[in-house]
Amino acid sequence: MKKVFVLLLAVCFSVGIAQAQQATKSELHQRAESEMQKGSVAGARFSFIRAFEEYTRQGQLKIGMECATRGAALYYKDNYWKEAFDLLRRADAEIDARSKNAKEKAALHYIITKERLAMYIKLRKSDSAKDQLGLMETQVTYAADEELKNDLLYNKAVYHYSFGQNAQGNEVFKEMAGKLTASKQYDKVDEVYKTLIANARRSGNANMVAQSYSNYLAWKDSVNTLKHADEIGALKKQISDNEAKIADQASSLTARQAIIVGLCILAVALAAGLVLGGIVLMRFILLTRKQKKLINLANENNALKAKFISNISAQLNPTLHKLDAKIPEVKALLDFSEHIATLSDLENTIDQPVETADVQLTPFCNELVDAIKSKVNPGVVVKTNVPALSVNMNKEYVQHILQHLLANAAIYAPKDGTIWLEYKKRGAHVHQFLVSNTGEPIPEDKRDDVFKPFTEVKDFTEGDGLGLPICKQMAIKMKGDLDIDPEFTKGTRFVLLLHS
Missing domain, CATH: 3.90.20 (Hemagglutinin Ectodomain; Chain B)
Structure with a gap:
């Protein structure tokens, strides 16, 4: 009964820790992870950057730097390398400005330098990647953190395997695995090997996959032997102890x-x-x-x-x-x-890639709005909020998407309702078109389905349901996205996110 009580207490304690960790994440941080799960790269990136800025203002530098590196990773995932490097430079500047402890500062810089190393490896720039490793060694020395030392060995192995230096990679990884194995941290070594293999698969590095998988199998065999020896030794000791008790008692x-x-x-x-x-x-x-x-x-x-x-x-x-x-x-x-x-x-x-050209927004949007004014229900007002700017974009695709969204708004905006076409600049290279209409919003459980083709049987004379899926594919081809704004409650708002 006592053992059962202890077990239940341990489970409750673990659940409490997990809930506390979740609670420490800011709303922006949780929104970024939610966007990642939905596959919205641009939305997740935007939220991670805002979370980074919020955490640094509050003095939570470590989790702030982790958000910065995740934002940078989502930048170069879409080939926005300059923006990724700029974001990491901002993170380094925040560390220098806000951290007063030398060890903490070195550990925080290590997080940023490690992400920069991953970028140079992905860009196949061996010399630049090697320079980052040198910086990481210095930072680990100042941080005096054993966990960072093991992480540095891991990243050295990744560097060597990535550039075909298999012998050096094997030597470094063997050193790390040896340290952890000697302290009988078998699960941690196993986790490191699996992480290395998974990263190699995601990066498409066949040489790294082959080397790491081969080394993993060899290590697994040796560890099984060690475990068996430990178990046999423990069993022998148990037998010896019991025999002694038998002899005495x-x-x-x-x-x-x-x-x-x-x-x-x-x-x-x-x-x-x-x-x-x-x-x-x-x-x-x-x-x-x-x-x-x-x-x-x-x-x-x-x-x-x-x-x-x-x-x-x-x-x-x-x-x-x-x-x-x-x-x-x-x-x-x-x-x-x-x-x-x-x-x-x-x-x-x-x-x-798609072709792009500079387009004057005001006449472009006015022409789209004029085309639907004759199709709206009685009393419906069509409004625009577009600055006098020139934007570099694919005019054909953007025009197709906005025409379709405005045509839908004309159908669903009720009598005496309102339709809006707006433009918002969200960053140096990020901007949005928003098409909104009053009326009944799309049910939450059907919002994902509207972008998927062939999700229901339809009478083709009433529409084939392929308009929004086509618009979504066009947005993705322009390295952007098309989504429904979940925070708009007065009707329905579509957000077309683009990068210039």
């Missing part, structure tokens, strides 16, 4: 035999446990390989599906154009075929 041969039999059963149980552990490990390895094959197969199937849909559309077009386009059903099929072709083309060329 037991007065009958029957009692001694019973204890020995019990010890033998324990040894068999331990052996069975080790065998079962080996079986579980082999099953895990086999499942990992199977999952990798399934992921590759799923990617191939998606590509074939897009090509299949595109081919169907291309083959239907000649036949559909022979029919009378004045018939509503025929016109709906023609529009559907065209929308499928457009969506398929966007998905197949999503990574290709």
